[in-house]
């Protein structure tokens with residue numbers, strides 16, 4: 001070893017000793033902030049912009065491998081575009097996550113002290129949630145840094161901070177003034193355990209065995225109905241049949257008065273295309289208060305709502321004195337017994353059922369009528385200005401139409417494309433969005449009441465006597481504003497003009513509807529524009545056998561553990577290679593380890609090149625041999641290829657090709673072949689080989705930088721070239 005070589009290079013590569021130091025160097029340089037890049041001439045003041053927002057992680061705990069994958073993909077895009085000379089902004093932040101965070105703290109309180117939020121009161125409870133959120137936030141920020149993410153920390157945002165609160169209230173008020181936000185009694189998905197509403201997308205489904213009961217409302221009733229929830233039939237006001245069903249056609253329009261043991265009940269026979277003649281008896285008891293579809297039928301047919309189940313999941317007074325206060329299961333058993341006694345029960349059979357459950361607590365969801373706030377997706381309003389293709393300022397349009405049109409007209413591209421179809425299907429079936437939640441943590445609804453008056457605004461009215469609506473907003477209401485609330489909206493800031501719409505939104509396909517669609521809704525409505533030009537949906541990270549990572553299975557691979565053992569660069573590569581958009585990926589520790597070997601390989605290559613070139617002036621390009629010219633031609637082709645793959649979001653291919661080239665071409669062939677020339681007597685051959693090896697090394701680490709930022713930056717700093725800049729702002733190689 002030469003005495004001139006950097007002492008570090010004489011030892012094996014040590015990510016632990018390198019990564020934190022490099023990250024600090026980057027942060028101190030200020031180059032994560034595009035303003036600094038402009039000031040220091042890294043990019044032109046009028047350069048093309050490239051901006052993305054970090055999907056804000058929930059302040060519910062720590063980041064998992066899915067987050068790490070997201071951070072790795074986004075950092076590749078950001079570093080690549082920064083090196084391309086674009087004015088590049090990656091805006092970070094965290095999400096308060098309302099119900100998820102509140103549930104965590106409630107559970108913690110219950111486990112540790114046996115108390116509930118009601119025991120401590122709203123103010124004290126929120127103090128505790130805020131404390132918990134703050135701690136989670138700090139952990140998350142640490143993890144984002146550990147992943148090497150080149151986010152602009154000077155612009156960090158939180159969905160529940162002061163600026164975002166103004167944005168949320170401004171958005172709510174505007175929607176209210178346009179008649180798009182309303183309060184009303186509607187059927188909502190209610191979780192009696194969480195004691196809150198759930199949006200349609202927060203309802204999950206579980207395959208379950210259930211009993212299908214076939215019975216008649218009365219002995220003289222002309223036909224039977226079938227149901228898995230007999231206790232709700234106490235609230236029926238109609239029977240629906242398919243209009244083409246010959247068995248029942250003649251009865252359509254008839255009205256019966258029956259008594260299910262709790263007083264007279266009017267049952268009308270109605271026709272509805274939605275009824276499946278093949279299911280049960282083909283006749284469906286209509287329970288408007290406890291089913292969304294039945295509610296729609298009730299609206300069309302002017303049927304009354306009879307609420308027989310309350311918010312605690314217990315039977316109401318309207319269900320009858322003998323049922324009042326019973327849990328639904330108890331009421332079911334009692335009512336079925338009554339049907340048996342009255343000889344009305346005709347059949348009991350086991351069927352497969354798709355049970356609706358709460359995505360938080362996995363308990364059954366109870367649809368019921370409730371006074372809530374909604375966003376009307378079907379009401380027309382006048383759009384004041386529009387950058388949307390096919391929509392002109394002053395046009396009458398609905399939120400649903402806006403959400404549809406920006407994907408239909410290609411202004412927003414979804415990768416992979418198959419998700420566009422799923423998106424359209426979802427919009428077709430979209431109902432009004434219930435945005436109020438009966439929880440304490442979150443954006444309290446900006447509506448104040450005094451006697452008969454209602455006030456909606458950004459701030460509480462100054463005069464006395466007003467009380468604020470106790471409910472909070474669905475967490476997706478605030479994260480729906482994320483691409484522009486983070487840039488200063490509702491103020492007309494320079495950031496908003498420069499960086500919006502953002503270039504791309506990169507997120508998991510599992511939150512396409514929860515979040516991506518809500519961002520489209522909010523942005524098209526409030527800005528008359530799109531939030532992003534591209535949506536890149538990554539898959540979920542699964543274990544090596546393809547199972548979901550979960551604590552109960554014990555197959556969770558923690559990103560921080562892997563970083564500690566193998567380094568961030570290796571962890572990042574393992575999350576990029578072998579994955580394609582929209583498809584789940586399998587991850588194993590072995591895979592991560594393999595890329596640690598690759599980092600070592602890069603290190604050894606560097607050691608070889610440095611020790612064989614330090615006696616020569618590499619800034620002067622020597623005469624090159626034909627052989628080296630061929631080597632450089634191959635390198636040029638690689639540059640063009642990698643650039644193309646990144647532009648097309650084929651990160652896995654770009655990473656794989658770089659890996660292959662560096663190891664199997666550069667190290668195995670080019671370096672091996674060079675040895676005889678480096679150690680030989682031919683001066684031309686020698687200097688040509690030296691210059692070529694050095695050039696391939698610098699180009700390779702430049703191309704690898706977005707993928708493996710730490711080791712490449714470290715290698716760069718040890719090369720004896722005239723470039724004193726950090727690699728992170730080095731121009732992307734041209735082919």
Ligand SMILES: [Zn+2]
Nearest residue numbers: 191194358361
């Ligand atoms: Zn629940």
